[in-house]
Amino acid sequence: MAGAHTLAETERQVNERLAGMTIDFKAMAITSNLFRAATAVRNHLERTVLAPHGLSWTAFVVLWVVWIWEPIETRQIAEEGGFSKATLTGVLSTLESRKLAVRKKSKDDGRLVLVELTPAGRKLMQELFPEFNQQEQFVANAVDASNRDDAAEVLRRITKNIEENA
Amino acid sequence: MAGAHTLAETERQVNERLAGMTIDFKAMAITSNLFRAATAVRNHLERTVLAPHGLSWTAFVVLWVVWIWEPIETRQIAEEGGFSKATLTGVLSTLESRKLAVRKKSKDDGRLVLVELTPAGRKLMQELFPEFNQQEQFVANAVDASNRDDAAEVLRRITKNIEENA
DNA sequence: ACAAAATCGTTTGGTTGCTAACAATCTCAA
DNA sequence: TTGAGATTGTTAGCAACCAAACGATTTTGT
Structure with missing residues (x-):
């Protein structure tokens, strides 16, 4: 493997x-x-x-998803990030304790929890994401520039095949 | 993401x-x-x-590596599987308790632990692996047959780039 | 209107994941 | 030969991971 x-x-x-x-x-x-x-x-x-x-992979994914879509429901974060709601509960507790994100009860539906970043969380993402994207560029450099769309498309097809036929 | x-x-x-x-x-x-x-x-x-x-991903990877290379040292399993020795300690304990694998002290070096599958472990892999490979085929079907070597090569290059330049 | 069914986030219990520390063992240099 | 340094697997502590169960809330069907 x-x-x-x-x-x-x-x-x-x-x-x-x-x-x-x-x-x-x-x-x-x-x-x-x-x-x-x-x-x-x-x-x-x-x-x-x-x-x-000081971030784990999953903490980063949560921060990213919330940053892009906030305010967002926890069930959506879990779906977007590809992990379970139970896992998200733990990671959110960590992020809340670090004052990077906050939970808010939904006004429209008493079951739901909405998540937003704190100003510190937003600041961190503004600083962090360009670095992250830069390393994404380093990774993508292994693929010919003329071939990147094709590479991404093959990977997309693998995912789609599973989502549609499994 | x-x-x-x-x-x-x-x-x-x-x-x-x-x-x-x-x-x-x-x-x-x-x-x-x-x-x-x-x-x-x-x-x-x-x-x-x-x-x-009833197998986790990591348990399967451990079983696979041991099956292919047994008897094998724990440090090699960890390296082959891409996880830490500490993680392997836990997973091996689970597999031992399920009577699928056994640890044996090395005769040549008192620090080392060697791992082998039990007959039940081998039987499970013989049954399991063809199923696994069949689903690997399902996965690979999303990639044109004429394109599979290229796809694997692109992925290999991504890994190699990181191993050699990071 | 009301009860059953569905959905939500959290908790529980067990497993996986890591780093750092540790005792045991081996290797190396003087 | 001997002590320092390196290596090994395990332990401890913390975080992430899941399925199942749960109480609270909403939706659905009669």
Whole structure:
């Protein structure tokens, strides 16, 4: 899936292990390289941008989503960020304790909680996001400029296929 | 980064939010689609294959690595899987308690722990992995057959760029 | 109008994730 | 040979992660 051995080495060893089975190595290469790349990129962004600001990946995603769409309901943040409402409860508590975000009860629906950034939270995002985008550029540099739209499109198709056919 | 809004909607809203800042939207599209795809694929594989067998993603990765390379040292498993030795300690405890893997002290170096699968662990992987690969095929179907090597190569380049230049 | 069903965010319990610290063990340099 | 330095897996403490359960609220169907 990731690490120390190359995919070729893994393939050879898998062949030994799975004598007689039919394995689609091209499909395996797509998924394992997808995870490798996503992990490497995430680690890189965490190390270079988020950790110096004391933020976890998820805390950053929450801050980003709230920053772009505030005020926003917690269920929407969870959906946008791709994690559960239960997880969001914990992360929001952390962000509230750090005075970066606040929860407000919805006036229209007694079940809902709305989230906004504090001025400190907004200031942090204004400072942080250009750095983040700069490192996104570093990441994207590995892809030919003429190929970036295609690369993004392939990834988009992978996601869409799952959302529509799974 | 993920979720309910399209990237175009996000881009529009970001433009409003970030009036005056220079944002590389192509780079952003690469990274955000990478995370979306990796999350979608991982969730899909977890839901269709791993959860029915009561396995977490990381437990599966550990089982896979041990299955392919056993007997293997714990530090190698952690490196191969891309997580910390501390995390592995917890996951191995879970797998041992489920009688899928065993730890053995190394004869050559008193610090090392070697891991092997139990017969039940091997049986599970033999049953599980073809299912997993089948869903990998489902995932890869979103990519044109003529384009799969290129797609894997782009992802490989993204990872390599970070490993070599960060 | 009213009860059942659905939805919400939080809590609970268990697991995964990390860093830092630690004891045990090995390696290296003097 | 011996002590310093490096490496190992585990522990401790904290945060993130989930599903299930829960109380509060809203929606739906009769």
